[in-house]
Every structure is written in structure tokens, then in C-alpha cells.
Amino acid sequence: MEKKVQIKTEMSEDRGGDSSQTEDRDNVEARLLELAKSHPEGISNDDIKQHMKEVPLPEITTVINKCLKNGTFDLFRTKDKLFYKYKDPSKKTVNKGADNEEKVVYKIIEEAGNKGIWIRDIRFKSNLNMTQLNKVLKSLETKKIIKAVKSVSASKKKVYMLYDLEPDNTVTGGAWYQDQDFESEFVDVLSQQCHRYLLQKWEDANKISGGPLLARNRSYATAGDVHKFISELGISKVSLSVEDIESILYTVVLDNNAERILATNGSYLYRAVNRFLPSHGLVKTTCGVCPVANRCADMGLINPKVCTYLSDWLNN
Amino acid sequence: MSAQLGKVLALIISDRFGPVVEKVGMYLFQYGTSPLLYIVKNTGLPLGKVKESLCVLIKYRLVFFVPNKNENIANYTFIADNVLLMLRYPKYIHLIKRKFGDESEMIVEEILQKGYWTASDVIQKVFQRLSKNVDNAVSFGQLKDKFVSLVTAKYLVRIPYSEEDRPVPNLILQEGELHSISEIDIQQLVISAKTGQPFCFPDQGVYWAVNFDRFHQDMRDKIIVAAFTRKFDENAGELVRLLLQQMYIRTQPWADVSNPVPIIEIKDIIKKQTGFPQLNVFFDQYVNVIEQDSCNLIRKSGEASGGSFQIFLKEAFTQFAWEVIEQCVLEKLDSKAARIFRLVKLKQYIEPDQIQQLAMIPAKEAKRLSYQLFEENFLQIQELRKAPVGNGPSKSFMLFHINLPQVAQMILELCYKTLFNIMTRRSHEKVMNKRIIDKKQRVDTISMGMRAQGASEDQLADIEEMITPPEREILEKIDRTMKKLTLVELEIDDTIFLLQMYLIYE
Structure with missing residues (x-):
């Protein structure tokens, strides 16, 4: 049986500022991740030592600490032995203490990805009633697990997505939109x-x-x-x-x-390119651009004899 | 045939022939083909007046007649298109002047004024007019040559005549007579000019009239060449001009698409010319550039004899009509509206959502503009309804599209309206300032008369002073106004011509 524990590994940190060292560290990290991915059941300190004999221990410690910090590694203790397990950073599980409803809603929102999902669709999929759903969403929002983003296509429509996701261009509108405008x-x-x-x-x-x-x-x-x-x-x-x-x-x-x-x-x-034609006669007069041309006739209030547009144009 | 067109025609006819002829003409316009007594009855004019009016209208080829079933009665039909052409007369005269010179211009002018005339009479009249000008003497022989060249170039055609003597003659024309010149006796013309006696010339009864179609052909070519010059440069314009010129050898003048023209012919012509050195050097490149252009008006049709090319006249005018309409949208609404209009044109059928995305216009504004375009009849809406599935929400798609012939017709109507407005305004200005114009005319006549009598400068200045400075100012303003209105009238006619060309090809 596995039990998750939060342990701060007490190992001395090597703070090398050299660029070649950081490069090394990236390399080590990649190898370590590779190793962890190939062992879904977890890797122990011994495994690491075995696979990376040439790398100094302090180096490995720094990398492991970093991975633990950003959540790529999970630390387990099985039979008094420490295991590191690879965890996909894009997949976060709901915090402990979440009830079933929250889990269901979380899963639906997670599936929607960075496009987000509308509250109505969540309701249909989760079969929760409105008040309950609102409560769940509010609690998830206060926990900073999800966020609400206003969509540009409809200003009043809010879509929900995971907190750390960057909204898709279809939601924000891309470079041409500033605050939905x-x-x-x-x-x-x-x-x-x-x-x-x-x-x-x-x-x-x-x-x-x-x-x-x-x-x-x-x-x-x-x-x-x-x-x-x-x-x-x-x-x-x-x-x-x-x-x-x-x-x-x-x-x-x-x-x-x-x-x-x-x-x-x-x-x-x-x-x-150039156009074929210069501006033609019709648009040079006022009638071609007249907004009330449809109502103009030889009698009535709008007629060419008293037309102010024509007069202005003639006096110009 | 719209009410708007009718109003314009009425103005044109009453301007030129007076109210009685207008009444007869408008009756025929409104009610279509009718016999004489119907016109008399419905217009309420005396028989003599109606007959006279019909004579005038027939003389200017604004009305034609055919025998009724009862062959003693004629049916009269109004030709609306020819009335509008009266506005274009200055253009015809100008065209001839540029192409054939002053004497030919006078010949065409006289014939346009008379409707139709015999060759000898025209020549005599032009000779009289020219002989007033001493330093520019022209012989009858030269004038005859000018006349003949106008006929062979098909600017003048013979009008049909009747051979049998019947109450309602059947006008006919033998094949080949349309452009064949008849005998013109210069000897007799000279004698008649010297003696001043009216003479019976041998070509009596052979009448000539202006062939509008031929003029329109020239105007059409001019538009195409000008368009290419504007889009590319003068060299490309010249190339297209020569292409059109060579086209006539092989193709009917009003065909939609020209028959293939071997490019080598044009190359030969250009080699002989000296006016366009650039075109000579880069000839192949110019051909390439024009052929590959996205407008696609000139296309390669075959590789024979160094490549032969076709020019697509119908398509050219379709594109021109698009441009005219786009400009109307641009000026009337906004550049953004024009953008939407062009987008719909490119996509043919488009949803409102796509418009705002592709045209980069805010949703609200895009919606407002597209519905405004719809309201002004530039756009049409096609609704696609899905058959309702069960009790789900019924979906329907709205697609915007453009019906070009209809929009062109609409713009044409707007042109007629504008024409009507401008003409009305002009006569209104004349009426409003009648007193001052009359005064000016009176003063002018007096001062001219006094000058003829040899009055001194002081006296003339006195007369001139009868028009006060404010009056002079008003007169200047009227003058400006009239010039502006006349100019615009001619320009509108250009637009009408372009749109009509499109509709004819369509």
C-alpha cells in the first residue's frame, strides 16, 4: 500500500551559477524524467544512483528538489523506502477534501481544455441542479482551481477552465481584443x-x-x-x-x-494594385451618396429644387 | 423602363422639343405601342398637333412605326434608349473631332441636328459654314471624301426607305446598301453654291443618319484602354488598344469574347511605331504581365504562331460594374461597408459571423453595416432552414449574397434619378434668376448693336455699367453653377453608359 507523504528532502543544495552547469542540470533533469516515466511504479534513490553513476550526488539532489517543487515528482514511502513517481504536470488532481460533486465538475471542466465550458453545458453533463452547481463552482473558484473567463463572442457568456490554463484565441479573440473589446x-x-x-x-x-x-x-x-x-x-x-x-x-x-x-x-x-476605374460621375454628385435619395421626388418636402445637399455642393 | 426613366425622358424631350411633343412622347412611353387615334383621344391634343409631334419624333428616330393588321393604320412605338442618347451627342461630336478632324465633326453635327439628311445637302451646308471662315477654305471634293470615309468607317448609315406607295410604308433596306455610298455630283454642288439656286441632286431620297452603335463601340474600347492604362501603365494600355484593333478583323464587334488574335501581329505593328519604345523593348514581358494578372481579362488561347490571345469583353464590363458599385458603397456608407461588400463578393455566400472575423470589424459594427447594406439593397439574404428534427430547436442559417445584375439595375435607376435632379435643378436655377439673365441678354444685345454702329468706348462702358456689381456677382455664380451641373450631367452619362454596357452583355 502506498502512502503519500510530504517530506522535505534535506539535502545540501549546490548553487552553481555557471552556464555550463545549468546546461548539465537540464541534461540531468531530462534523463531523470525519462527514467521516472519508464517506471510508472516509481523510482528509488538506489535506482537513480545506478543509472547515473557519473553525475555527482549534489547535482541530482538539486534536480529532484526542483522537480518536487514544480510538481513533476511525487514522493512516496513504501516499506521505509523513498520512491519518486512521475506525475504529468498538466493533470492536477483536485485537492483533498473535495467532495464527489466537486470532483465531477472538475473533471468536466478539465475535459473542456483551454476553450472553456459554459455553465449550462456543465449542468447538462453533471446533472447537478443550478444552486448546487453554483456552490461547487464558487468553492472551486475560491480555491483557485478553476477560473471564469469572459468570452468575446458573447459578452455575457462566462466560460470556466482550469486556473493555470491560457485561454484559447477563440475565447479571448487573439491580439485584436482588449478586455473583450x-x-x-x-x-x-x-x-x-x-x-x-x-x-x-x-x-x-x-x-x-x-x-x-x-x-x-x-x-x-x-x-x-x-x-x-x-x-x-x-x-x-x-x-x-x-x-x-x-x-x-x-x-x-x-x-x-x-x-x-x-x-x-x-x-x-x-x-x-491600382483599380481599373477612377471615381465615376455618380459619386461626384450629392445624389449618389444621398441618404434620403429613396424619398426624393419631384414634389414633396425632399425635392431637387430645395435640396440643401445640392445647394451646398453648388456653392462650394 | 421605370417611372424614374420616364421622368428624365420627359425632361429631355420638353427641353428640346417643347411640351406638346413631350406629352405625345410620354403617352407612348407609358402606354406602349399605339395607333394615332388612341394618342389623340388620350392626350386630348388636336389631331394636327399630334401628327406634327409624331413627325418630329420620327424624324429624330425617337419613334418608329409599323403597319397595323389593318394596313391603313400605323402603330407607333417609342424608343426610350434613343432619347437618352441625345444627352450623349456632345460626346459623339467630340469623338469624331478627335478622330477625323473639324470638317467631319461638322458633318456629324449637322446630321445629329437634322436627325437624317442627304449627303449632298449636308456637304452643301458644311461648305457654307466653312466658307464664312476665310482662311480655312475647303473644297467640295475634300468634304465628299470626309463624308465617304465616315460612311465606310460605319459612323454613318443609310436609313431604311420605302419603295411601294402605301398608306403605311414598309421601310426596308437592301443588303449592302447600309454602308454603300451613292452618287454625289460635285459639279452640281459647285454650281448650286455659286448661283444660290436650290438644286435637285442625284442622291435625293438617300438619307443618312448617325450609327450610334459604332460610336458606342469606340466608347467601349476607350473605357477598356483607359482602365488598363490606369491599372498598369500607358504601354499596357497601348497593347490592349492594338489588341482590340486587331480583334475587329476577326470578331463581331459585340461578341462576348474575341476570337484568338496572334500576338505576332501586334508585335509587328509596335515595331513599326515609334511612340512606345518601352513597349517595343519589353513586349513579351508586358504580354506576360497582363495575361498573368488576377483580373484575367486577357487569356492565352493557343500556342499557334507565337501565342494567340483572347480578350474577354463581357467579363471586363462585369468587373467594371463591380468597381462602380463598390465605389457607390464606399462613398455612400463607409470604407468598412465596402470591405464587407467585397468580402461577400469574394465568398459569394457568407454567414454574418464569418464577416466580422474576416473583415476585422467589431461584431456590433459588422452587424450594423451588413444590415444597412441589406436595407439599401446591396446585399441579399438567403435563408437556409433545416428540417426540424423531433422537438429540438429548429436551426436556420442566414447567408448574405449579392445579385449583381439587380444591384447594377438599381444603381442605374439612381443615375436616372440623379440626372433628373440635376436637370430639374438647372431649370429651376434658370427660372429663379430669369430676370437677371434676361437683363444681361438685353444689355448684351444693346452693346452689340451699338458696337456695330460704331459707338465710342465710353458709350459702351456706360451700357456695361447697367449691370451693377452685385448683379455681376450673381451672374458669375449662375455661370459657375450651370457649368458644374452640365459637367456632372456628362459624367453621370458615362456611368450610365458603363452600366448599360454591362447589362447589355449580361
Whole structure:
């Protein structure tokens, strides 16, 4: 029978500041973990000594202490002998003292991963009633085992996930969201800068003589290029990934300021382009952009003879 | 054929021919093909007036007639499209002036003013006009050559005539007569010009009119070339121009897609030209760039004789129509709305959730803009309902999509409305300032008369001073307003032309 005990191993700590030493220690740690994983029933001090004869004992002690601290190792005593057992750090068990309901709810939330789970779904899965569930969730929350995260897709919807998990992008919305609010100004600025970069590249390419084909090929930019440009510009406080830039560039394409083609290696290439037509006659007058054009007629209150939009435009 | 179009047509006709003709024309527009007595009865105009109006309308090819079942009665039909073309006359004249010079311009101008005319009469008239200008003397022979070249280039066509004598003539035209020039006797023209006697010319009864289709062809090509010039550069524009020029040798002018044109032909032409050195050097590259562009309007169709290319005219105008509409959305709503519009265009069918994700617009705003676009009829909603399974919640998907022909039609209607508004406003401004305009005209006539009589500068200045400085200011303002309105009217007509081209191809 195994009994879990919390023992502080009293061993002298070696505090080496050398970089080569830390490297050694990483190596030792990896080997130790490997060893522990291959023995699911646990490893004793003797096992360790046997497998790593060349490593000095103080070194091993430091590593074991570290692993015990961050919860990768569990310490057991069986038959007056100490055993270390490997424990997956991502899987935490509920603290002792939790009742059955808490365990069930914990398991459901754990399964949901970093996407989180909605309270209604927990209720359906656990078959607990609302008041009971609320109580359980509250207790888990105060114990800092789970946390509630507000989802961006619906501002009032809260999802629960394990305390130490980083919420998924679908929940937080990624780089574009700050406290559930979409930062449209930030996106606009980025989109403008991306367009400026592509335009600059296009103009530079056109300046160099060498034929239209060369100019066209030079004016293509990858998302990586743009990403580098934006990072160097330093307009963004949060660090943006290349995928983020990719989606920004897509808005530039949607604004008809750039075109996107598929390169041979499967990534996209972007290039600033011109439109076919200059702005046409209809949008130069007021009627083309008039908000009450539908209600305008040759008689009635809204008519061209007294139209203030037209008058303003004519007096301009 | 909308009410809005009817209003514009009414304005155009009453502007040019007066209220009586307008009434007859509008009756025919509203009620469709009708015989004479119906028009008389329903308009309440005297028979003589109606007949006169119909004559005017037929003369300008705004109405045509066909015999009824009872062959003594004619049915009259209104041609609405031709009325709108009257706004385009300045453009036709300008086009001819650029392509063929001043004399040809005058020939076309005279024919447009008359509706249709015989060759000899036109030449005589133009000669008279030109002879007033002493230092620019032109002989009849030159004018005849100009006329013939206009006919061979198909800018002028012969109009159908009747051979038999019947109450309602059946107008026909033999094959080949459309563009074949008849005899023009220069000798007689010279004699008649000298003596001033009206003369019976040999080509009497052979009438010529302007072929609008040919002009539209030129305007269409101009739009395409300008678009390519704007998107790429002048060299690419020139390349497309030559491609279009070579296209006519093999293809019907209004075909959706041109037949393949060997690129080597164009290369040869460019080699002989000197205007575009860049194009000559990088010819193959330009061809490559245009062909590989994402617009896909010019495609390679075969490798024969160094590669042959097709130009997709229908698709070109579809893309132009898209751009026109996108600009309308952009100006009317917002750049974000335009982004959503383009996104829907790219995805064809799209869910509202996807819109906010891909367009990077906050959820609330994306929703507001897409429903605003829906309200303004730019977007359509397609609802997909799943058949309800048991008693579970019934699911339905909402998909946004765009019906381009319908949106184009809507924008076209808006163009008509704008045209109507601008014309109404212009006549309103004229009425409001009638007194001051009349005064200006009076002063002008007086001062002109006095100048002819040889009045001194002081006297002339006195007359000029009859218009006070504030009045002068108002006159200037009216002048500016009128210019602005006229300019916009022409520009709107460009948009109408573009959209009509799209709808015709569609």
C-alpha cells in the first residue's frame, strides 16, 4: 500500500551559477524524467544512483528538489523506502477534501481544455441542479482551481477552465481584443501601415528599370516581410504573429488596395494594385451618396429644387 | 423602363422639343405601342398637333412605326434608349473631332441636328459654314471624301426607305446598301453654291443618319484602354488598344469574347511605331504581365504562331460594374461597408459571423453595416432552414449574397434619378434668376448693336455699367453653377453608359 507523504528532502543544495552547469542540470533533469516515466511504479534513490553513476550526488539532489517543487515528482514511502513517481504536470488532481460533486465538475471542466465550458453545458453533463452547481463552482473558484473567463463572442457568456490554463484565441479573440473589446482603431492603423508598405515596395520596384515583369515580381511581399516591417515600426504594444499580419493583409486585399496570390511554396504573396476605374460621375454628385435619395421626388418636402445637399455642393 | 426613366425622358424631350411633343412622347412611353387615334383621344391634343409631334419624333428616330393588321393604320412605338442618347451627342461630336478632324465633326453635327439628311445637302451646308471662315477654305471634293470615309468607317448609315406607295410604308433596306455610298455630283454642288439656286441632286431620297452603335463601340474600347492604362501603365494600355484593333478583323464587334488574335501581329505593328519604345523593348514581358494578372481579362488561347490571345469583353464590363458599385458603397456608407461588400463578393455566400472575423470589424459594427447594406439593397439574404428534427430547436442559417445584375439595375435607376435632379435643378436655377439673365441678354444685345454702329468706348462702358456689381456677382455664380451641373450631367452619362454596357452583355 502506498502512502503519500510530504517530506522535505534535506539535502545540501549546490548553487552553481555557471552556464555550463545549468546546461548539465537540464541534461540531468531530462534523463531523470525519462527514467521516472519508464517506471510508472516509481523510482528509488538506489535506482537513480545506478543509472547515473557519473553525475555527482549534489547535482541530482538539486534536480529532484526542483522537480518536487514544480510538481513533476511525487514522493512516496513504501516499506521505509523513498520512491519518486512521475506525475504529468498538466493533470492536477483536485485537492483533498473535495467532495464527489466537486470532483465531477472538475473533471468536466478539465475535459473542456483551454476553450472553456459554459455553465449550462456543465449542468447538462453533471446533472447537478443550478444552486448546487453554483456552490461547487464558487468553492472551486475560491480555491483557485478553476477560473471564469469572459468570452468575446458573447459578452455575457462566462466560460470556466482550469486556473493555470491560457485561454484559447477563440475565447479571448487573439491580439485584436482588449478586455473583450475589439480594437478597431488598432486594426485600422495596422491596415494602413501594411498598405503603405506594399505601396512603397511597389513604387520602389517601378523606379528600377528592367521591364514590367521584374517590377511586378519585385513588388510582391510575403506576410513575413510585412511582419518584420511592422515589428520594426514599433506601433504595436502586443507582439503580433505572422498569422495576425496575414489577416490584416487580407483586409487590405478586401479594401481593393492589394491583391493576393498563392506562391509556389503554398504561402501567400501580396502586392499593391491600382483599380481599373477612377471615381465615376455618380459619386461626384450629392445624389449618389444621398441618404434620403429613396424619398426624393419631384414634389414633396425632399425635392431637387430645395435640396440643401445640392445647394451646398453648388456653392462650394 | 421605370417611372424614374420616364421622368428624365420627359425632361429631355420638353427641353428640346417643347411640351406638346413631350406629352405625345410620354403617352407612348407609358402606354406602349399605339395607333394615332388612341394618342389623340388620350392626350386630348388636336389631331394636327399630334401628327406634327409624331413627325418630329420620327424624324429624330425617337419613334418608329409599323403597319397595323389593318394596313391603313400605323402603330407607333417609342424608343426610350434613343432619347437618352441625345444627352450623349456632345460626346459623339467630340469623338469624331478627335478622330477625323473639324470638317467631319461638322458633318456629324449637322446630321445629329437634322436627325437624317442627304449627303449632298449636308456637304452643301458644311461648305457654307466653312466658307464664312476665310482662311480655312475647303473644297467640295475634300468634304465628299470626309463624308465617304465616315460612311465606310460605319459612323454613318443609310436609313431604311420605302419603295411601294402605301398608306403605311414598309421601310426596308437592301443588303449592302447600309454602308454603300451613292452618287454625289460635285459639279452640281459647285454650281448650286455659286448661283444660290436650290438644286435637285442625284442622291435625293438617300438619307443618312448617325450609327450610334459604332460610336458606342469606340466608347467601349476607350473605357477598356483607359482602365488598363490606369491599372498598369500607358504601354499596357497601348497593347490592349492594338489588341482590340486587331480583334475587329476577326470578331463581331459585340461578341462576348474575341476570337484568338496572334500576338505576332501586334508585335509587328509596335515595331513599326515609334511612340512606345518601352513597349517595343519589353513586349513579351508586358504580354506576360497582363495575361498573368488576377483580373484575367486577357487569356492565352493557343500556342499557334507565337501565342494567340483572347480578350474577354463581357467579363471586363462585369468587373467594371463591380468597381462602380463598390465605389457607390464606399462613398455612400463607409470604407468598412465596402470591405464587407467585397468580402461577400469574394465568398459569394457568407454567414454574418464569418464577416466580422474576416473583415476585422467589431461584431456590433459588422452587424450594423451588413444590415444597412441589406436595407439599401446591396446585399441579399438567403435563408437556409433545416428540417426540424423531433422537438429540438429548429436551426436556420442566414447567408448574405449579392445579385449583381439587380444591384447594377438599381444603381442605374439612381443615375436616372440623379440626372433628373440635376436637370430639374438647372431649370429651376434658370427660372429663379430669369430676370437677371434676361437683363444681361438685353444689355448684351444693346452693346452689340451699338458696337456695330460704331459707338465710342465710353458709350459702351456706360451700357456695361447697367449691370451693377452685385448683379455681376450673381451672374458669375449662375455661370459657375450651370457649368458644374452640365459637367456632372456628362459624367453621370458615362456611368450610365458603363452600366448599360454591362447589362447589355449580361
